[in-house]
Amino acid sequence: MHEELGDLERELMLIGRHQAMGSLRADPGGRLERSAYTLLSRIEAEGPMTIGQLAEAFNLDTSTVNRQTAAMLRQNLVERIPDPAGGIARKLRITGEGLRRLHHDREWSLNGLASVLADWPQDEVAALARLLTRLNRSIEGKEGRSWPRPGDRGTAGR
Structure with a gap:
């Protein structure tokens, strides 16, 4: 089983490499950074979240998530809103621009997968x-x- 685990580990590493290399290909729409894509995907799946909730979800330090979300705020990908449940912390919600860019990148990724798996x-x-x-x-x-x-x-x- 050790040999199979080695094979699996190598192939998973290569999948990550191919995904990163794909982001270097020309794309006229301008791709999101990987962290923005992942954070936006999580917010899309769960709804508005606090920085603390995002940090917990990704097992990251809140300062790391704060830097990543600050960049997303500057790019108008997310906006701060009051907690709908009445909590003190403000939540991050995807903007129309953030959703458009997320869906654009997802479609780009799906098209790439479709091409690779066509046969x-x-x-x-x-x-x-x-x-x-x-x-x-x-x-x-x-x-x-x-x-x-x-x-x-x-x-x-x-």
Whole structure:
């Protein structure tokens, strides 16, 4: 099993490399930074969140998230709003521009995946998606933090 784990570790590392390399390709719309894409995706999935909630969700220091969200505020990707539940901390909500840019980047990514997987049978694409979801859920279980997915609203690890 050690050899298989080595193979898996290498391939996961390469997936990260390919994703990073993809962001270097020309894109006329201007891509979001990886941290902005990830934070916006989380806010889109869960709704408005405080900096503290985002820091907890990603296991990051609040100062790190504060710097990342400050850049997103300057770019009009998010806006601060009062906590709808009446809490003291203000929450970050995606702006129309942030949603437009997030969806643009997601479409760019989906098109890239479609191109790479064009000659794969649909059942193999579905199997890969199921296995990666299972892997991510196992990691999330170990960390005690889950990523909200469609169909399991209200079960995010917060």
